[in-house]
Amino acid sequence: MKKILIAGASGVLGMEITKALYREGHHLRLHTSSEEKRKKLSFYSDDIHIATEKDSFKNITKNIDIVISALGNSISLFTKNENSFFEIDFEINRRILQDAKVNSVQRFIYVSIKGAGDKANLNIPGSNRQFEKSLQNSGINHTILRPVGLFSGLHDLAIMAKRNFIPVIGDGLAKTNSIHQADLAEVAKKYLFDGPEILEIGGPEIHTRLEMAEMIKDRFNAEIIRLPESLAEIGIAMSKISGDIHSKLENFKYITTHDMIGEKYGSRNFKQYLQELDNKDLP
Known part of the structure; x- marks a missing residue:
């Protein structure tokens, strides 16, 4: 059996991919960035590689047949990233790819984002497009794989709704037709x-952004605040x-004001x- x-692996999507492949009996090597995160992966494999942006990633793909990368910076406004999207989404994935070439990896599946193909001037899709x-x-x-957006990526709106x-x-x-991370894991599989x-x-379902906001409103009994695009642009400029x-703000504005629709999958x-x-579970 091939080794993957x-x-x-410890991210929201990476964990779902790990679970899906573990259930199928695949031999897994799991990458994460800290000892704390390693602990939550130990059930699924005893071959766990801890590496951060400070490491070379040399031989992370030794004896590996297939690489799946769900590695990337958090897009949440409520999570502070220590490194830029270029440093994580492009540079670390590039190091893994270089090692994969040295070790004759047969196949590489990369989870990018929709927008990487036509909005590469923005930092987040641009970093994905470079890789x-x-x-x-x-x-x-x-x-x-270019998902239009994950349900977990909409947690920021739920956090705001709590407020x-x-x-x-x-x-x-x-x-848009955002997808559940477990359904996207099935696509990778x-x-x-x-x-x-x-x-x-x-x-499987297409909604307008307003329709999704209404669902969040009903769930959290919150108020919808309409913001003109011009006001959002001012906020983006001030955030420099x-x-x-x-x-994150320029990406949020882009994806919420443009149709983001992909091939329907999942249930x-x-x-x-x-x-x-x-x-x-929400801060």
Whole structure:
């Protein structure tokens, strides 16, 4: 049986991919960034590689057949990243890819984001796009998954709703079909051995941003606050003092004011996901 490296295994998506492949009996090597995170992975494998941006990642892919990378910086406004999106989303993935080439890895699956193909001037999709290009030029058989957005990526709106407000930028009519992270893990499993070069993927239901805000409102009994795009642009400009916040705000504004629709996949819907959210898990 082939051995698989999951990079970013302790993240929300990485953990779902780990669980899905563990259930299938695959031999796993799991990458994470700290001893604390290693502990939550120890049930699924005893081959765990701890490495951060300070490490070379040399031989992380030794004796590995397939790499799946779900590694990337947090896009949450409530999580402070110590490193830039370029340093994590591009540079660390590049180190893993270089090692994969040295160790003759057969296949590489990379979880990017929708927008990487046409909005590379923004920091977050741009960093993803740079790595996509490196992978495409690597000579390794690969699939690039571009989810339109994960349900877990909408936690910021739920956190704000706990504080009694839900921001909607512009008219709220932009559409999306965000996907549950467990459903996206199933997509990665489906294309483990072969698949399309690029797949833009979403969940089973399409909603406008306003419709999603209404669902969050009903769940948390919060108020929807409408923000003109011009006001959002001012906030983005003022945030340049912090590169991390600026990158997140410009990305948030872009994805919430443009249609972000991918090929439908999975069965879990957003309303059900909201009902299952435990308020105690939200800061």
